[in-house]
Amino acid sequence: MSPFLMQERDGAILKVTLNDPDTRNALTDTEQFEELVALSNELRTDYSVKVVILTGAGASFCAGGNIKDMASRSGIFGGSPYELRESYRNGIQRIPTALYNLDVPIIAAINGHAIGAGLDLTCMCDIRIASQKAKFAESFVKLGIVPGDGGAWLLPRVIGMPKASIMALTGDMIDAEKALEWGLVTEVVPEVELQQTAYDLAQRIASNPAHSLRLTKRLLREGQHMRLDSLLEMSAAYQSIAHHTEDHSEAVSAFLQKRKPAYNNK
Incomplete structure (x- = not known):
């Protein structure tokens, strides 16, 4: 087949x-x-x-x-x-x-x-x-x-x-x-x-960083059956991870410098 x-x-x-x-x-x-x-x-x-x-x-x-x-x-x-x-x-x-x-x-x-x-x-x-x-x-x-x-x-x-x-x-x-x-x-x-x-x-x-796409989709999925306070706790944990990625730093730098970001999935 x-x-x-x-x-x-x-x-x-x-x-x-x-x-x-x-x-x-x-x-x-x-x-x-x-x-x-x-x-x-x-x-x-x-x-x-x-x-x-x-x-x-x-x-x-x-x-x-x-x-x-x-x-x-x-x-x-x-x-x-x-x-x-x-x-x-x-x-x-x-x-x-x-x-x-x-x-x-x-x-x-x-x-x-x-x-x-x-x-x-x-x-x-x-x-x-x-x-x-x-x-x-x-x-x-x-x-x-x-x-x-x-x-x-x-x-x-x-x-x-x-x-x-x-x-x-x-x-x-x-x-x-x-x-x-x-x-x-x-x-x-x-x-x-x-x-x-x-x-x-x-x-x-x-065009967006891989980690933020995957984490965002997971939050959308979990939000369909979680309480708001539970989802907020999960969002805080995910956000703390996202803030410490190289792609987040690159996104902020590119925004401030008015250029296209170059992500490396890290």
């Missing part, structure tokens, strides 16, 4: 493409799960990567689970109820913990359909930009199943519980403009402009 993830590096920006257009980039194989988890583990210690762009090859971003495999009860959908439970726990459920907890900022460039687990995958990212052709659905209920990959936790945190309830309980599809209206995406652009728009945003993010 060819690698599911196609990687392209441009300086501090890593573009990752889900690369199985024949299945609309369906998430259905253990090898795919392993690739996503392995990439997350690599990025944890590679401070030369400041931002990731995640997109899909072909006409879709990600179609979620492969329905043909569901029908034949094969692959990850095979076995007894106990075996299926373990298949989810040790398979696709490793992706949300790996990606959501990754300190490197991730931009989802949603080029087409993001359905089921594909929609949930976008919610594991920090920022979502959509093509005008993008479509979204939390469609599990239409197949008589439930969000098995964390969607019931992820989606309400992105668009709020009322709208997440509509999507999850109807399974209906929404278009890019509705996704923008509901706050699921921050921007909708013509298909031909999607990758460049995502790249331009990635460049703006990558």
Whole structure:
């Protein structure tokens, strides 16, 4: 099987493409799960990567689970109820913990359909930009199943519980403009402009020091479930670390000297 993830590096920006257009980039194989988890583990210690762009090859971003495999009860959908439970726990459920907890900022460039687990995958990212052709659905209920990959936790945190309830309980599809209206995406652009728009945003993010990007993303993540006083304590600790980095000193010097900073990730 060819690698599911196609990687392209441009300086501090890593573009990752889900690369199985024949299945609309369906998430259905253990090898795919392993690739996503392995990439997350690599990025944890590679401070030369400041931002990731995640997109899909072909006409879709990600179609979620492969329905043909569901029908034949094969692959990850095979076995007894106990075996299926373990298949989810040790398979696709490793992706949300790996990606959501990754300190490197991730931009989802949603080029087409993001359905089921594909929609949930976008919610594991920090920022979502959509093509005008993008479509979204939390469609599990239409197949008589439930969000098995964390969607019931992820989606309400992105668009709020009322709208997440509509999507999850109807399974209906929404278009890019509705996704923008509901706050699921921050921007909708013509298909031909999607990758460049995502790249331009990635460049703006990558112009900042790696340590402050990672620490800031961690604070944003922790702030979603911590009390304010606990987050303030964590912020004070992170700030004391940031103040003693070389990149902080360089940022201050560059600001005062009205020049472009030169960071060294230290």
